[in-house]
Amino acid sequence: MTTDLGFWVLQTLNALQLSMLLFLLSVGLTVIFGLMHFVNPAHGSLYAFGAYMAASLAGVLGYWGGFFLVPLAVAALGAVLYFTLIRSQRRAGPMAQVLVTFGLIFVAVDATRLIWGDLPIGIAIPAMFEGQLPLLGVEYPIYRLFIIALGLVVLAALTLVLTRTQIGAMIRAGVDNDQMAACLGINVERMFFLVFVVGCALAGLAGAVAAPVLSVTPDMGLQILIPTLIVIVIGGLGSLKGAVAGSLIFGFVQTFGAVLLPTLNSVLIYALLAAVLVIRPEGLLPAKG
Amino acid sequence: MFTHTPLRLTTLATLAIGALAYAFVAGFFGLEILAEIAILAILVIALDLVAGFGGMLSLCHGALLGVGAYAFTVAAKDAGLSAFPAMVLAVALSAALAFVIGAVCARSIGIYFIMATLAFGQMAYSFVFQSPLFGGDDGLSGAPRPDLTAIGIDLTDSRAFAIYAIALVALTYLVAASTLRSGLGRSLVGLHHNEKRLRALGLTVWRAKATAFAISGALAGLAGCLAAQHTQYISPGLLSWTVSGEALVVVILGGLGTLAGPIVGAILFVVLKHEISAITPYWHAIVGLILIAVVMSRANGVFGYVEARMAARAAKPTLEKAKADA
Amino acid sequence: MNKTLKAALAGLAISTAMSGATFAEDIKVGILLPYSGVYAALGQDIDDAFALGLETFGADVGVTFDIVREDTEVKPPVGLAKTKKLILQDEVDVMVGVVSSGVLGAIRDTVDGAGVPLIVANAGNDEATGAACSPFITRISFSNQQVNRPMGQWMVDQGVKKVFTIAPDYAAGRQMIDAFTTAFTAAGGEVVGQEWPAFQKTQDFGPFLANAKASGADAVYVFFAGGEAISFVKQYDSFGLKAELSLYGSGFLTSALYVEAEGPAAEGMITALHYVPTLDNPENAAFVAAFMEKTGRIPSEYAVQGYDSARALVEAVKSGATDRETLAAALPKVSFTGPRGELRIDPATNNVVQPIHVYETVAGPDGLTQKVLATLPAEADPANGCVMPASVN
Known part of the structure; x- marks a missing residue:
């Protein structure tokens, strides 16, 4: 089995697909942390909301209606959260943030149960991406290739914005030293808001994209939380490169671990996390070197 | 620095007397709740010791509790030890594990420390979940309660067990408080505020952190023994990170770094949970809103809020007096 | 309480006991x-x-x-x-x-x-x-074994010779699959491979499906329930395995509770359960x-x-x-x-x-429904170490 080239191609694609989904979730979280020093465990709940909204909208507007509207809706939700809770808690220290975001998670899980019920929901893969594509000797689901492509497009766009535009330069300055950035006349508040909302939109997008592959359940936000946190911590907080590296490491270790070392699999990723933190206590590619 | 203010002593005395008085009058379900509160109280005192005073926010205390519960059950049931030696063994095992985790994670701070402890906690969880020796997902039943009939106490009785649990909370508090007042406790608080300075003064940082973490782990293991004796059934769910997360929430809700506050938090959390879940299956949402409200009030938890109010009131007359004198 | 009332109540109690539960x-x-x-x-x-x-x-x-x-x-x-x-x-x-x-x-x-x-x-x-x-x-x-055991013989009778099994790695998953494989091998079938994804931690079954495909099995036999069942059924279809490898399993996979969420992906799956609403x-x-x-x-x-x-x-x-x-x-x-x-x-x-009912999930006029293919006779589980006290009366 493992001598077959098809096996490696197929599992590599599986690993990439998982990596890209995690990348969409973790990039927002890590940049928000880099800028605002705020870890937001409720990020997973936004992902769940995205998936549920996509499921609801799919019945009305079709899959693509949901695909474009969900990130906007989740961004709007993020904006509301920002003004009611996040802004006032930004300087309140990590303890208060942990408490507030745990409170948010509790509320979000029950809110999804109240609105959408306890039963898992599923939505169909959009018609244009049904079926499989022959690729390097294997047949691979087109929709999964779409997820990989989408991840790469978002990565390219973010890289471009962060390295080539003025706002990107401001964000990088803010991650480096927000007080200095403020002294240089950058409107730090507005930048925080922008980054937070974009991060939320990406979480919503991840939910909408994941919905046809997975089942949509009330606890999906909590389930994805730990993998996302592992990704950003392995990668190093605050950096785009770190989010990419962390996502790839997680995706590949998880996928190949599952098929090659099944008995060790559930321990493997945690062992890796512990090892990274012991050797490099701030992750592999932290924003501030 | 940890001190016993009059407010803290009064609170502790009131809680102790209140709990004992309640234990004598409560009905069956009240006694169950009392035992549940006691188990959570021991866990959160253990967590406050390292999180509140040493800045080590741990997400593996659930796992340390679970290791204690499993070690106790296996030692008492399968290895045939009697309950107290089994408890000592379980507490020692949790302490040893905590020492290793504390030593390995000593260099990590903030979110990195949280994640590193999470990793170790999850490894312990997976190990217990997958190991056939521990009954996997189905858990293990048959953990015995200590036999105190020699001194006329029957712990199979809920009332006696609740009082025994309260006594263990008191013991835990004494251990935590005396640790904090010892040289180790002062180093721990000092490390939290200025690690470089203590390093310069010749303190072996990792050893101090690991020792404090081991003491905290021992107490978490004690909570695990008590949990196993209480339900006489244990399952891998005890080791889950959500247990650690809930404990952290309770510590912060009560008042980080006050020792007495987390006990208040434990009472509030368990009582709220039972009261609200009796009314609606959506009790998580209500508890969540309460958590948010507590934070928005900008206090250091419920007990921290009371402390701050008392301090403000105490400061006022002296201020006015000073004005009058001038 | 006076004596007459007591006697009256006693009489009432006796008459109640005698006449069954009329009171x-x-x-x-x-x-x-x-x-x-x-x-x-x-x-x-x-x-x-x-x-x-x-x-x-x-x-x-x-x-x-x-x-x-x-x-x-x-x-x-x-x-x-x-x-x-x-x-x-x-x-x-x-x-x-x-x-x-x-x-x-x-x-x-x-x-x-x-x-x-x-x-x-x-x-x-x-x-x-x-x-x-x-x-x-x-x-x-x-019981977990009861639902799965009859499928062993039935699938061999249908001409399935080699299976690959997938189920979550926890007690119920093991019991369901073990009951099936024991019966299946006893009837002359062969188990060519098994996967046990981590319970409640696996959302992506892609890695396991690839192994099932490469195993040379005639069919795949699985147990999943709830959200995992929905994810599994949809991913099985999206990898195009449905056409190559028939999917069998314990009927919780395509339960009436979840089949709506699984959608067309569930069509054609053959599973066994103790109840389907179309009986x-x-x-x-x-x-x-x-x-x-x-x-x-x-x-x-x-x-x-x-x-x-x-x-x-x-x-x-x-x-x-x-x-x-x-x-x-x-x-x-x-x-x-x-x-x-x-x-x-x-x-x-x-x-x-x-009795255990083998059913196929098929498209009906109002969405997916269950077509009963066979009803396998009731069979008591082996006692498996159960010792009942002689009498509890």
Whole structure:
């Protein structure tokens, strides 16, 4: 089995697909942390909301209606959260943030149960991406290739914005030293808001994209939380490169671990996390070197 | 620095007397709740010791509790030890594990420390979940309660067990408080505020952190023994990170770094949970809103809020007096 | 109290006892189900159908059923605390429910020790009616092995020679698959590979599906339930495996509760279960109609378990049982023909004995529905170390 080239191609694609989904979730979280020093465990709940909204909208507007509207809706939700809770808690220290975001998670899980019920929901893969594509000797689901492509497009766009535009330069300055950035006349508040909302939109997008592959359940936000946190911590907080590296490491270790070392699999990723933190206590590619 | 203010002593005395008085009058379900509160109280005192005073926010205390519960059950049931030696063994095992985790994670701070402890906690969880020796997902039943009939106490009785649990909370508090007042406790608080300075003064940082973490782990293991004796059934769910997360929430809700506050938090959390879940299956949402409200009030938890109010009131007359004198 | 009144009451008590249950008595029923947590929907189905069952069968037995509900949250320690409350504080005569096997394992000793009869309305752990059986625990739902064992012979009869199995790595997953593979290999089949994804941690089954495809099997046999079942069925289809490798499994995979969410991906899957809502018999027709009228939902296997739990309780009461002791003695003796067919309780284990239905998920006029392919005869589980005390009366 493992001598077959098809096996490696197929599992590599599986690993990439998982990596890209995690990348969409973790990039927002890590940049928000880099800028605002705020870890937001409720990020997973936004992902769940995205998936549920996509499921609801799919019945009305079709899959693509949901695909474009969900990130906007989740961004709007993020904006509301920002003004009611996040802004006032930004300087309140990590303890208060942990408490507030745990409170948010509790509320979000029950809110999804109240609105959408306890039963898992599923939505169909959009018609244009049904079926499989022959690729390097294997047949691979087109929709999964779409997820990989989408991840790469978002990565390219973010890289471009962060390295080539003025706002990107401001964000990088803010991650480096927000007080200095403020002294240089950058409107730090507005930048925080922008980054937070974009991060939320990406979480919503991840939910909408994941919905046809997975089942949509009330606890999906909590389930994805730990993998996302592992990704950003392995990668190093605050950096785009770190989010990419962390996502790839997680995706590949998880996928190949599952098929090659099944008995060790559930321990493997945690062992890796512990090892990274012991050797490099701030992750592999932290924003501030 | 940890001190016993009059407010803290009064609170502790009131809680102790209140709990004992309640234990004598409560009905069956009240006694169950009392035992549940006691188990959570021991866990959160253990967590406050390292999180509140040493800045080590741990997400593996659930796992340390679970290791204690499993070690106790296996030692008492399968290895045939009697309950107290089994408890000592379980507490020692949790302490040893905590020492290793504390030593390995000593260099990590903030979110990195949280994640590193999470990793170790999850490894312990997976190990217990997958190991056939521990009954996997189905858990293990048959953990015995200590036999105190020699001194006329029957712990199979809920009332006696609740009082025994309260006594263990008191013991835990004494251990935590005396640790904090010892040289180790002062180093721990000092490390939290200025690690470089203590390093310069010749303190072996990792050893101090690991020792404090081991003491905290021992107490978490004690909570695990008590949990196993209480339900006489244990399952891998005890080791889950959500247990650690809930404990952290309770510590912060009560008042980080006050020792007495987390006990208040434990009472509030368990009582709220039972009261609200009796009314609606959506009790998580209500508890969540309460958590948010507590934070928005900008206090250091419920007990921290009371402390701050008392301090403000105490400061006022002296201020006015000073004005009058001038 | 004066003597005449006492005598009158005593006389009344005797006449009541003699005439069966003509005098209104109270039977306190403790319902122990998850109303929150991952199995909340299952708990709701059982609860609704239990209420329907009491209305349908219990209206004219002259007994008032007093219901106390408790939420287990699918957490064993919580379930245990609630059980103790029901037994000691509410002093219930009988308990009904328990969805998760973990909760059942946790409360088993307490229930057995207190001598309170428990009607298990879901939890399928083999041990509960095996090595850990109890004269006070009667299971009306199913056992993990019971649902899967008959598929071994049946699939060999259909010409399947080699299978690949996939199931989550926890007790129920192992029991379901092991019962199937034992029967399958005994009938001459061959298991060419097995995968055990981590329970509740695996959302992407792609890596395992690739191995199944490469294994050279004729078919894949799986057990999944809930959200995992939906993810699995959809991913199986999206990898294009449906056309190459037929998917068989334990019927929870394509349960009526989840098949809507699985959509067309579930079409053509062949699974076995103790109940499907399309069974063609008058009892089932009446049940489906009544349940749909009450809730607007199609009844699932969980619903029928709740409904039959109520029926079993009523039958026990009809036979003269009134309290913990008499109910515990009467419950294992009940037998009736319900929506699932003929049910009886195996006295050796107190587990239900029932036919198993093989069904295919097919497209119908109102969405996906279940086409029954075969009904395999009822077979009692082996005792598996269960030793019942000689008599509990």
